Amino acid sequence: MSAPSIVWFRDDLRLADHPALRAALDRDAPVIALYILDEESPGIRPLGGAARWWLHHSLASLDARLRERGGRLVLRRGPADRVVRDVVADAGAAAVYWNRRYGGPEREIDAGLKAALREDGVEVASFAGSLLFEPWTVTTGAGTHFSVYSPFWRACLALPSPRAPLPEPREIPGPVRSPASDDLADWGLLPTAPDWAGGLRDTWEPGEPAARRRLQAFLTEDIDAYDRARDQPSAGATSLLSPRLRWGELSPHTVWHEAVHAAGAGRFLSELGWREFAWHTLFHFPDLATRNLRREFDAFPWPPLRPTALRAWQRGETGYAIVDAGMRELWRTGYMHNRVRMVTASFLIKNLLIDWRHGEEWFWDTLVDADGANNPFNWQWVAGSGADAAPYFRVFNPELQASKFDKDGRYVAEWAPEYRAPDGRPPLPLVDLKSSRQAALDAYEHVKRAPRD
The missing domain is CATH 1.25.40.80 (Serine Threonine Protein Phosphatase 5, Tetratricopeptide repeat)
Incomplete structure (x- = not known):
């Protein structure tokens, strides 16, 4: 029997249209499906809480589907370059396949691993799958x-x-002896003390x-x-x-x-x-999550952080209905409607004058769909510091946005009902919209005067 092939699954937790898996099957050898929880390699950003919840259930679904077809999912934890080489040695694998990643640290890991494996005589190939x-x-x-x-x-x-x-394979032949695998439950991806994921379970079925x-x-x-x-x-x-x-x-x-x-x-x-x-x-721009893409925005005069204002925004207690509804939807479901994402982000940055990176970090921890590109890209878009960004002078007025896009009030009624109830007692507004907008415009004058690279 031919030496097995390893398919390294990353953010491609599926069987259909999986070019790396197809390449392994075409090699006509046993297939080892591998997933690595890498929180140790330099530059790799650990997942947020909502993402970890989703990952657990998506991995469980993928393993079940592999088993239906004759394979199984091998789980390992650690730095990816070491783990892949360990599994290659354990299994006597002759080939390793993966679908490409595009973040800076991820590309460095993959390039180094590809070179090292090829020096050892292992066939390595990467594919466009994402x-x-x-x-x-x-x-x-x-x-x-x-x-x-x-x-x-x-x-x-x-x-x-x-x-x-590409079509979904009907059979995925596993090796006679599968490499040792971690137990998914031992990774601790699910919240337990407390278990705050009830809303995620009610909203989503990963897989x-x-x-x-x-x-x-x-x-x-x-x-x-x-x-x-x-x-x-x-x-x-x-x-x-x-x-x-x-x-x-x-x-x-x-x-x-x-x-x-x-x-x-x-x-x-x-x-x-x-x-x-x-x-x-x-x-x-691999450091998109931490540095302004437009470097003149480094001159923006962020005031000292007010932790109480940041916490009020995070909890949906700003005193503005659509902002609070969005932040509560996010906490409950791990998701927020895109229009409301823009409104809540604009309020944090341009009304509360809180650095966009604080908002990006909160969304990274609470969104089930937060990824390394879209999350920071969209925050920088709202801030005005990113690619094709919203003009610095565009400040989303949450009251006007609610009147335009939630005319019947159903969204606010669902997520922040005290704003719609006759006897409701919503929180007092954190800031005045008119004066806080003007403060943001005044601060942006520093950006306009900053030198451009």
Whole structure:
């Protein structure tokens, strides 16, 4: 029997349209499916609490599906370069396959590991499984990266259409002797003291089968209303696919090809384009979560942090209905409607004058769909410091936003009912909207005068 192949699963927790898995099966040898919880390699950002909850359940689902087809999921914890080489040695593996990652530290790990394994005579190959268009394939006429979304997406659409998704394998032959595996429960990914995940359990079912069902439900029931109602948080017109794409339970190629011919698909696919743009931006700016992309924003005069104001925002106790509703939805479900994300982020940055990095860290810990690109990209977009960012003078007025996008008050009534009840007693406003907006504009004058690189 041929020496086994290792498929290193990362943020691609699926069997369908998995190019690395397909390569291993084509080699006609036993397959070892490996997942590594790496919280030790330099530069790797530990997952937030909501993400850890999702990961636990998605891994359990993936393992069950592998077992149905003759394989199993091997779990290991530690620095990825050491763990992969250990498993190669334990199993006598002759090949290692993975789908590519695009963050800076991740690329360094993968490149070093690829070189080391090849020196040892192990076949190594990586594949495009997580983006429609890889970062080095989309450039300006001058050969540089794009900093504005619209020309970026036009350039993407001028390229050959994304490849068709690969079929799901029916059989995945495991080795006669599988390498030792950690017990998923021992990783402690689920909250226990206290167990705050009740709302997540009520809202989500992680795993590839549930992701496929959600995609089909969106395409048959909601996509025709997407363009018209996507900005209304109570309309139910959004896809709810962001965590599925974040964890790779669906590939973007699958979503693209199943949606492209649906009525109203153009606007929806452009949102996939924003996901691509965020990852392309991270590829070129690996420290996106910690440094202003537009360096002149380093001159922004953030006042000393007021912890009580930050905590009030985190808890949904700001005194502004749509902000508080959004923050409570986030805490309960691990999710927030995109329009409300922009409003809550703008309020933190431009009304409370709290550095966008504090908000990015909170969303990283509480969102089930937080990833290394979209989360910091979107925070910098709102702050005005990122790629194709909102103008610095654009401050989302939460009262006007509520009157425009939650006209009937259903969203606020669901998540912050005291604002709608006749005898409700909402918290007092933290700040005055008019004066805090002016304070933000005054602070941004420092940015306007700052030298540009």
